[in-house]
Amino acid sequence: GAGVSQSPSNKVTEKGKDVELRCDPISGHTALYWYRQSLGQGLEFLIYFQGNSAPDKSGLPSDRFSAERTGGSVSTLTIQRTQQEDSAVYLCASSSGLYNEQFFGPGTRLTVL
Amino acid sequence: QKEVEQDPGPLSVPEGAIVSLNCTYSNSAFQYFMWYRQYSRKGPELLMYTYSSGNKEDGRFTAQVDKSSKYISLFIRDSQPSDSATYLCAMKGVTGGGNKLTFGTGTQLKVEL
Secondary structure, three states: OOOOOOOOOOEEOOOOOOEEEEOOOOOOOOOEEEEEEOOEEEEEEEEEEEEEOOOOOOOOOOOEEEEOOOOOEEEEEEEEEOOHHOOOOEEEEEOOOOOOOEEEEEEEEEEOO | OOOOEEOOOEEEEEEOEEEEEEHHHHHHOOEEEEEEOOOOOOEOOOOOOOEOOOOEEEOEEEEEEEEEOOOOOOOEEOOOHOOOOOEEEEEOOOOOOOOOOOOOOEEEEEOOO
16 A cells, blocks of 8 residues: 555564664655654654754654654664663654644554563 | 543443543643544554534544643544544644644543444
């Protein structure tokens, strides 16, 4: 289909390792968002990209988290030196404009042992 | 205190029942209100999007907003087993903050035969 895709669907890693999570937005969508969903915490905003503007990184919990979006399309969320509290589902969403409906991908379930 | 409060449930109802799901919020800057449905191991999907105080109906779903009380509701009529999912309220302001959403923790709903 033409929805938002994310990879991998599941990732198990050891504490201290780096991980990269990938998001492929809907083709033509200019805005891309990352959220984190922890048990009992709901979805927590991390970062969003809109076109060529500087990303809004206000939701990143620490400097171990970073994200980039190459060519205005695919985005990678990187978590360095993972900690057990980073275990969560990481969701990506895209929208056709900054104020339009956000379509979510299925998420990447990250488990840090 | 969280900006958005939502009873996590679980809420179990018989098929055909009317379901009432609610969120309260503290930030008066929130002006747009959404309800998302999330099936297990899937990303959230948008159900309802409202701006004004009052009711908005779409099929079996009615979204209600009371800005003076900072209270929003989602009603599901003639509930079906296929409605079993987690329901998330989300909201955002008009100015600033781009399109990032603030979510409730979600209410888990089970509709039983």
